[in-house]
Each structure stands twice: as C-alpha cells, then as structure tokens.
Amino acid sequence: MPRYDTDLDHPVTSDARTVPPPSSRNQSASTDRVREQIESLRRELDRANRAYYADAKPFLTDREYDEKLQRLAALEAEHPEFDDPASPTQRVGGEPVKKFKAVRHSVPMLSIDNTYDDDEVRAWVQRVRRALGQTGQGKSDSLFDAEAGSGLGFACDPKIDGVAISLRYENGILTQALTRGNGVEGDDITNNIKRIRAIPLRLTDNGETPKHLEVVEIRGEAYIPTEEFLRINEEREAADEEPFMNPRNACAGTLKSLDPKWVEERKLGFVAHGRGEVRGSLAEVSTHSEFMQRIRALGVPISTPRLASDEDAILKIIKAFHTEAASLPFAVDGMVVRVDDFAMQETLGATSRSPRWCIAFKYPAERQQTKLIRVEHQVGKTGKITPRAIMEPVLIAGTIVQHASLHNYGQIRKRDIRTGDTVIVEKAGEIIPQVLEPVLELRPKNAKKIVAPETCPVCSGPVEIEHDSEDAETTRRCINPECPAQMREKLIWFVGRRQMDIDGLGEQTIDLIREQSDIPLNHFADIFHLHKHRDALLQLERMGEKKVENLLHGIEDAKGRGMARVLAGLGMRHVGETTAKMLARLYPSIDALLEAEEPALRPKTLSKDEAVRLGFPAEVKDR
Ligand SMILES: [Zn+2]
Structure with missing residues (x-):
C-alpha cells in the first residue's frame, strides 16, 4: 500500500x-x-x-x-x-513505576506563611517596606524621596487547593516535573505530569518555540476541578471505597499514583504561580506579573495576577475575590500576595522556612451552627448504611445546607453527637457539608443518643459491622442480597448517565413502577422486559403515550453502550468506572470474563486481608 x-x-x-x-x-x-x-x-x-x-x-x-x-x-x-x-x-506512554525517584530542586521550593487575619497582612506590608528601606531600596535621602514607595507593587493570585509542582523546560521542551516534597528534594513525577493535558509538553508562541528559552522552571498548582472531584467521589462510593476528603487529597493521591493511567482518567488542571531556575531570554523579565504574561503567551495556564500598590488595595482584592472564588470551577482557599518586583524579592530574601516577599491569606473554612433535627439511615446500593444529618437549614459558603454527612456510627459515638444538639457544620474544601461536633453548652435536656440500626432499616435483614484497628466502627452494612433498598439504589445507578444512560428512566420513574404497579422491576434484567408491559406502563400516573415511547426507545438505545458501562453499571463493590474499563479491555465479552481465572481478576490494590475475606484463594494473596 x-x-x-x-x-x-x-x-x-x-x-x-x-x-x-x-x-x-x-x-x-x-x-x-x-x-x-x-x-x-x-x-x-x-x-x-x-x-x-x-x-x-x-x-x-x-x-x-x-x-x-x-x-x-x-x-x-x-x-x-x-x-x-x-x-x-x-502523553500516552509511560509504564507504571515501583517507586518515584527523589530529585533535588535547582531552587528550593519554600512553603508560604499563612495568615487568616487582615492585621497580619498590614503588618507584613509594613515589614516589607521597612526591609526595603533599610537595605537602601527606598533611597531615603535622595531627590526621589517622594516616590520612594511608588516602585513597590504587589501581585495577588488565587491560592488553589491543589498540589504544588515544579515543571522544568529545557529549550522549550518539558524535561522534568517534580513534587514539592520537603522543599529541597521532590519526587520525579514526569510520567504522570505528561498525562495532564493542561500542561504543555512544549512551550510555543504561534506554533513555534522561541529561541533562547534555555531553562524555564515553572511552578504552579496541579488541581482537580470541583466537578471532577465530585465525580471521582461518586465513583469511589459506587465501588465502596472511602471518598476523598477534599480536592487537594484527591489531587495528591492521583499525582502519586504509580500508574499514570489514573492521572489520565481524572481530568487534572494546572495553574502556574511562580518560577524556579530561569536561564535565557525569560531571565530578563523583571516582575512576577510580566513573567506570568510571558508564560501565558507560551501556552501555560495562569490566573492573571491582580495588582495592588498598598495594604488597603490588597485587602480589597482579597475580600472581593472571596465572593468570586465560589463560582470558580476549582476550589480556592485563599490568596497569595507577593512583591511583584523580582529584584525586591531578592533583597527581601527568605527565612529558613519561607520567603519574606510573599504571604498567603487563607479564607477561614466557613462554619455555622444549626440544630440537628434527626438522623436518617440510608442504605446504599452495596448495602452500606450511612447516617445522614437532617438539620435546620443554614447558609454556608453561599448555599443553603440542611443535610450533612455524619460519616459513620463510630464517628457519631466518638464525637457524642445527639439529636436535638446544636452542631457545628463545615464545608470540607468549601464543597461537601459535614457535621464536626456538638456544642455541648447548648445541649438540651431532651437530646437523644443516636442509635445505630441493629438490622437493616429497610428490609430488617442482618447487618455486618466493620471496625478499624482501634476498634471503632467504620462500616455497617445490610448483607441481605434481596434488600429492596439496595436494589432500588442499584437500579438508579444502573440507568444513570455515566452507566446505561437510559433516557426516560430515572429515580422517579423507577419508584413509580416499583410502587404503583405490578410490573416486575427488581433486577437489571427486568428493565429489558419492560416493553412487554406497555399497556400497564400507560396506566401509570403521568405516563402518556409519548413518555412510554421515549422510555422504551431509551432502553433499546442502552443495549449498545458496551461492556465497560454494563460492568460499571452493576454497582459491584470495587468495580467502578475505571476498573470496569480495564476489565472490558482485557475481557471484551461476558463469556471471556466468566472464563477468567480468579487470580487474574484480583485487584492489585486489594489488601491481603480483604482479598482473603472476599474469598480469594490464600495462595494468591501475595500477588
Ligand atoms: Zn436491607
């Protein structure tokens, strides 16, 4: 050919x-x-x-x-x-690694001092002024006395709740990516970083790499967008894995995966916020804000620094940004304020821990008090029973909150949370509301201890309780395979957008059919027999000709979704979207999957104990 x-x-x-x-x-x-x-x-x-x-x-x-x-x-x-x-x-290559190599940073990656306080920002600006004056930058006796402070400017950037990394470009090509590590030495995560599409592999301006870009080290924050964070947690909960506490944890966990595949699955973002070693043409740039504009022109995502000339302007920017932050597609927990001029930064220098020319203002995690009215015991599709707080509505970080996670019954006992209590509620990473603790001084006489259900709250089936190493309860689970609550959740999951994506069949329609008709809908397979019950479907409330037609069409369409989505749709423990995709790649048909030997299916991430408990043969437990 x-x-x-x-x-x-x-x-x-x-x-x-x-x-x-x-x-x-x-x-x-x-x-x-x-x-x-x-x-x-x-x-x-x-x-x-x-x-x-x-x-x-x-x-x-x-x-x-x-x-x-x-x-x-x-x-x-x-x-x-x-x-x-x-x-x-x-971006596609790169085999899983056993361990990351530690590499020394060419310029240390210092951490930044945090503050929650306006006065501390003012005090910091004063210190900066004094330090620059004392070292002659202010030229106090000169003719330019009146303009002494006018050269001093500050750049404010959002503090993204992610993971700091350092990218090294040599002659415009990405050659190395390191984590911050201990600041002196970080882990080489180049293979993983190449999977992040937000990070250019080559610096280009109008398609060409400019000459004289000898070395450019760009520091910034890798992050997981809020929407993606929620999706990952949904997937983890679907596979019965512990959800991530906040986007930062999710990001750190992903970047430190030994298999770059995970980085690709999760759509990480990146925003630059500084520089490390710079040689060549960009070394001539004299301010942070200009450096940012220059690297943006080379294809690097940045957040345009907001410039301020004094403490009042800085605080105004910080305050205004807090409102804006809630609408950004990623979690922001504060603002980083720095002296814009590189020469001044050098004059100011650093302490052993952190640079003197920079400070991070953190927005306090928003906490509110409200009353815990009652606790619902929800049965998930794997049988996990989760206590959920129903509270008097309260406004937290811009949204009304009246439900919050209580994690598990072990946590409730440990914190001694009772119904009737006034509780402190916080939004973790400004996203997921959770009950922190009761306000004991406000506890009413009739506050009631929360009792964990001894049997399944829906089917009265037996429950199984798991404990951690300190004997605190971590999980409570209904183990009745016929449990209607589990089945309902499984069906809702199965028809969901990322699984079978059945148009016309959602939570409401599932409940309607299960509760208001004799049409069997107790298993996944029943969905594909619904067409035999056309007339009965038409009898249902709010189910006209058009809606039923739409539903049956949706079911027909779902037959073409492919193996991976069927597997993920079944809602098995430890089989989320990613694992399902992997399985479908290895075993393209149900028959091939059924034929597969158990050891070949055993997830590498499973602990030995768990593997044995799930019934995998003991001799393969070291795989
Ligand atoms: Zn049950």
Missing part, C-alpha cells in the same frame, strides 16, 4: 490516491506530505489543549481530540523517523 494512502486528517487530493505506484520522486513527495500531516496534527492538538486549558476557548470536542490523537499515533508508528519527544502522543 502506498504510504500516502494512510488514513489522513485532510486526505490528500483524490488524484494522489489514483496515481500509479510511486516513483522515488513521488515517494519523497508523499513522505513530505506525511511529515506535513504529522506536524499539522501535532500543532492542532497542541493548540486544542492550549485553547481548552490556557484560554478557556475550546474548539475540539473530547472525541474529536481523541480521534486526531489516534490518527497521529498511527502515522508516527509508521514513520518513526519523525519522532518528537514533545508530540502530544507522548
């Missing part, structure tokens, strides 16, 4: 396809075309990432991106002579 006949993005003209077998001249011409094709795809994919992450103006859908990426990978495989370490396909 002639080379020009590969599946190209913009197929070469039709006459190219019909020319006779290529002469050597034609061959080199077609090779040129392939190279152009490869380069054009690389540019387009880079541009797409940049548009999506740095400029927030996407022009390709995920699907279009994936298709183009596959096409590029196919072309590159056929033409290894055009290999490029910064090609977008390089």
Whole structure:
C-alpha cells in the first residue's frame, strides 16, 4: 500500500490516491506530505489543549481530540523517523513505576506563611517596606524621596487547593516535573505530569518555540476541578471505597499514583504561580506579573495576577475575590500576595522556612451552627448504611445546607453527637457539608443518643459491622442480597448517565413502577422486559403515550453502550468506572470474563486481608 494512502486528517487530493505506484520522486513527495500531516496534527492538538486549558476557548470536542490523537499515533508508528519527544502522543506512554525517584530542586521550593487575619497582612506590608528601606531600596535621602514607595507593587493570585509542582523546560521542551516534597528534594513525577493535558509538553508562541528559552522552571498548582472531584467521589462510593476528603487529597493521591493511567482518567488542571531556575531570554523579565504574561503567551495556564500598590488595595482584592472564588470551577482557599518586583524579592530574601516577599491569606473554612433535627439511615446500593444529618437549614459558603454527612456510627459515638444538639457544620474544601461536633453548652435536656440500626432499616435483614484497628466502627452494612433498598439504589445507578444512560428512566420513574404497579422491576434484567408491559406502563400516573415511547426507545438505545458501562453499571463493590474499563479491555465479552481465572481478576490494590475475606484463594494473596 502506498504510504500516502494512510488514513489522513485532510486526505490528500483524490488524484494522489489514483496515481500509479510511486516513483522515488513521488515517494519523497508523499513522505513530505506525511511529515506535513504529522506536524499539522501535532500543532492542532497542541493548540486544542492550549485553547481548552490556557484560554478557556475550546474548539475540539473530547472525541474529536481523541480521534486526531489516534490518527497521529498511527502515522508516527509508521514513520518513526519523525519522532518528537514533545508530540502530544507522548502523553500516552509511560509504564507504571515501583517507586518515584527523589530529585533535588535547582531552587528550593519554600512553603508560604499563612495568615487568616487582615492585621497580619498590614503588618507584613509594613515589614516589607521597612526591609526595603533599610537595605537602601527606598533611597531615603535622595531627590526621589517622594516616590520612594511608588516602585513597590504587589501581585495577588488565587491560592488553589491543589498540589504544588515544579515543571522544568529545557529549550522549550518539558524535561522534568517534580513534587514539592520537603522543599529541597521532590519526587520525579514526569510520567504522570505528561498525562495532564493542561500542561504543555512544549512551550510555543504561534506554533513555534522561541529561541533562547534555555531553562524555564515553572511552578504552579496541579488541581482537580470541583466537578471532577465530585465525580471521582461518586465513583469511589459506587465501588465502596472511602471518598476523598477534599480536592487537594484527591489531587495528591492521583499525582502519586504509580500508574499514570489514573492521572489520565481524572481530568487534572494546572495553574502556574511562580518560577524556579530561569536561564535565557525569560531571565530578563523583571516582575512576577510580566513573567506570568510571558508564560501565558507560551501556552501555560495562569490566573492573571491582580495588582495592588498598598495594604488597603490588597485587602480589597482579597475580600472581593472571596465572593468570586465560589463560582470558580476549582476550589480556592485563599490568596497569595507577593512583591511583584523580582529584584525586591531578592533583597527581601527568605527565612529558613519561607520567603519574606510573599504571604498567603487563607479564607477561614466557613462554619455555622444549626440544630440537628434527626438522623436518617440510608442504605446504599452495596448495602452500606450511612447516617445522614437532617438539620435546620443554614447558609454556608453561599448555599443553603440542611443535610450533612455524619460519616459513620463510630464517628457519631466518638464525637457524642445527639439529636436535638446544636452542631457545628463545615464545608470540607468549601464543597461537601459535614457535621464536626456538638456544642455541648447548648445541649438540651431532651437530646437523644443516636442509635445505630441493629438490622437493616429497610428490609430488617442482618447487618455486618466493620471496625478499624482501634476498634471503632467504620462500616455497617445490610448483607441481605434481596434488600429492596439496595436494589432500588442499584437500579438508579444502573440507568444513570455515566452507566446505561437510559433516557426516560430515572429515580422517579423507577419508584413509580416499583410502587404503583405490578410490573416486575427488581433486577437489571427486568428493565429489558419492560416493553412487554406497555399497556400497564400507560396506566401509570403521568405516563402518556409519548413518555412510554421515549422510555422504551431509551432502553433499546442502552443495549449498545458496551461492556465497560454494563460492568460499571452493576454497582459491584470495587468495580467502578475505571476498573470496569480495564476489565472490558482485557475481557471484551461476558463469556471471556466468566472464563477468567480468579487470580487474574484480583485487584492489585486489594489488601491481603480483604482479598482473603472476599474469598480469594490464600495462595494468591501475595500477588
Ligand atoms: Zn436491607
């Protein structure tokens, strides 16, 4: 097959396809075309990432991106002579590692002093002024006395609740990515970082890497967007795994996964906030705010620094930003304020812990008091019974909250939370409300201890209780496989958007059919027999001809969703979306999966004890 006949993005003209077998001249011409094709795809994919992450103006859908990426990978495989370490396909490689290598930072990554207090910000600005005056920056005896302070400016950036990393570019190519670690030495997570599409593998300006970009180290925050954080937790809960406390934990856990696959599954973002070693043309930049603009022009996502000339202006920016922060797609827990001028930063220097030219103002996690009215015991689809607080409505960080997690019965006992108590509620990472503790001074005489259900609150089936190493209860679970509460949750999960995505069948319709009709809906398979009950469906309240038609169509469409989504839809413990995808890749049909040997299916993440408890043969427990 002639080379020009590969599946190209913009197929070469039709006459190219019909020319006779290529002469050597034609061959080199077609090779040129392939190279152009490869380069054009690389540019387009880079541009797409940049548009999506740095400029927030996407022009390709995920699907279009994936298709183009596959096409590029196919072309590159056929033409290894055009290999490029910064090609977008390089985001795909990278094998799981056993351990990360520790690497020394070229410039230490210091931590920043935190404050929650306006007065401390004022005091810090005073210290900065004094320090700059004392070291001669103020030129106090000179003619310029009146303008002495006018050169001093401050840049304020949002403090994103993520994980600080350092990216090293040599001649414009990403060569290394390190975690902060202890500030002196961090872990080399380059393989993982390459999977983050928000991070350019190559610095470019209008498609070209500018000359003289010898070394540019960019420091910033990798983060998990709020929506993605909620999705991950939903998935973890679906697989009966402990949800992450906040986006930062989720991000740290993901970046330290030994298998880069996890980084790809979770759509991490990145925002630059500083620099490390810089040599070459960018070393001439004299302020933080200009440095940020320059790297944005090179495709790095930044948050444009807000500039202030004195403490009043700084505090005004901090205050205004708190409101804005709630509407951002990622969690922000404060603002970082720094002296904008690099020469002044140098003059100010650092203590052993942190730079003197920088301070982080943290917004206090918003806490409110309200009354705990009662506790609901919810049965999840794996049988887990979760206590949920029903409270008097209260406004926290911009939203009305009246339900909150009480985690588990062990926590309730430990904190001695009772119904009738006034409780303190906080939003973890400003997202998920949780009850922290009761206000004991306000406890009424009739406050009642919360009793954990001894049997399933829905089916009265037996419960199983798990404890941690200190004998505190961690989990309580209904173990009746026929439990209608579990089945209801399983059905709702199964038809959900990320699983079978059945149009016309949601929580309400499931309840309607199960509660108001004789149509059997007690198992996944029953869904696919609903078409036999057309007439009975039409009898139901609010179920007209059109709605039933829509429902039956939706069920028909769902048959084509594929193996991975069926597996994830079953809501088995330890089989979330990611594991289901993995299984479907390895075993493309149900038959193949059923034939698979148990040891081959045993998740590597399972602890030995858990594996044995779940009934895996003891001899494979060391796998
Ligand atoms: Zn039950």
